[in-house]
Amino acid sequence: MVKVLTTSPGFGKHGRVPDRIAEMGWDLVRCDDASKPDGGVSDQIADADILVVGLVPATAETLVGADNLKAVIKHGVGVDNIDIPACTAAGLPVCNTPAANANAVAELAMGLLYAMARFIPQGHVSVTSGKWDRRVGTELSGKVLGIVGLGNIGKKLARHAIGVGIKVVATDPYADMDFAKEHDIEILPLEDLLGKADYVSLHIFGGKDNAALINRETIAKMKPGSKLINLARGEVVDLDAVAEALESGHLGGVAIDAYVTEPPETSHPVFGHPNAIFTPHSGADTKEAVENVGLMVVEDIATILDGGTPKRCLNAAELKK
Incomplete structure (x- = not known):
């Protein structure tokens, strides 16, 4: 057998x-x-x-x-x-x-975009805890989404985002330029993308080449108040730098689905921040x-x-x- x-x-x-x-x-x-x-x-x-x-x-x-x-x-x-x-x-x-799970991951990314834009998790907690905290969010239409990694998942996400009126820019050394041209996606260096995007969504492989790609230096290049999604690998993001940027207000929010250690050690300060959303590595679920x-x-x-x-x-x- x-x-x-x-x-x-x-x-x-x-x-x-x-x-x-x-x-x-x-x-x-x-x-x-x-x-x-x-x-x-x-x-x-x-x-x-x-x-x-x-x-x-x-x-x-x-x-x-x-x-x-x-x-x-x-x-x-x-x-x-x-x-x-x-x-x-x-x-x-x-x-x-x-590509087998590309659409599933892209749909979760869209869900996290809406969740951060409209403070959906925070609203849920407010109501269930007996409070009535009505936070004013923003609409996604007209915003700029920076996709880091325009592969199978990145392309699916781009299509979803464009469909609701979001402007997409992307960075990828091996970008499909025909796809980018067809969907009016500007291909930029990472530094330029970070300075232009209201939301940044990560869809790249892990490993030493991308370890701590999002760190204090790169976060400093992001637009003040912009928001970050990590559906890639945990090591791609420096959580210490993210926690500091959330606390200072430079980052307006973060949504994380992948962690260096799973389950993660939730004593880290990022897990206590009210503008952070977490899911249990469920992008493909x-x-x-x-x-x-x-x-x-x-x-x-x-x-x-x-x-x-x-x-x-x-x-x-x-x-x-």
């Missing part, structure tokens, strides 16, 4: 995915032991055929003793927690699921998106077990060398 390990809490649970796995006859083993740093992967890896990765990193150490392993697949898009060179050295294809991601993973597993190379294989060229 094919043994599939997963560290993703959502894989194999939604929509048509459980039935597909059952039809395939695979043994799905969940490595979710919170008492172990790797969730228990090291206890199961020796006879595993496939590793489906969630937020637990897949490192060179993970692969030790994985003599039967045939692939490492991310249940999601970001592969910054997978050591791709180590997988390549071990002859293992690495795949992910690009819609029934539709989780099903789409799962079906992509199942498809790629089947392809690999049949001896093929999935079209979403990220290191196919290196494996051929």
Whole structure:
């Protein structure tokens, strides 16, 4: 029987995915032991055929003793927690699921834009606590949204935002200029975007290249009173700098969905600020998106077990060398 390990809490649970796995006859083993740093992967890896990765990193150490392993697949898009060179050295294809959850993340970004513009969470707390604090917000129409990372998610967000009258600017070294021209999106350097946007939404990969991209220096370049959304990775934002900017009023609000450590340490001052909104890394958590991601993973597993190379294989060229 094919043994599939997963560290993703959502894989194999939604929509048509459980039935597909059952039809395939695979043994799905969940490595979710919170008492172990790797969730228990090291206890199961020796006879595993496939590793489906969630937020637990897949490192060179993970692969030790994985003599039967045939692939490492991310249940999601970001592969910054997978050591791709180590997988390549071990002859293992690495795949992910690009665009499968793009609309879900973009829709949450829109929800957070409205929530910050109209103080929706604060209004809820005001009413349920017996108060009646009517805060005057702003309309999104006519505002400028700066999208950092114009990939699959950034493009979806741009379409949503433009549809409600928001002007979009973006920064991306590999921007699709045809898309930008079609939607009248100005491509700017990050510094110029920060100075122009009323809202800044982050949609980039994590890792050392983008660590603390939003810091004291870059926040200082943002418009006074502008607001920040992080639906990317926790390390992209310096929370100390964000807390200071909220306290000074230079940042008018922040909405965060991703954290360096999850769950985060909520003793940090940013979690106590009234203009900060938090969600539990739920950008991709819609029934539709989780099903789409799962079906992509199942498809790629089947392809690999049949001896093929999935079209979403990220290191196919290196494996051929």
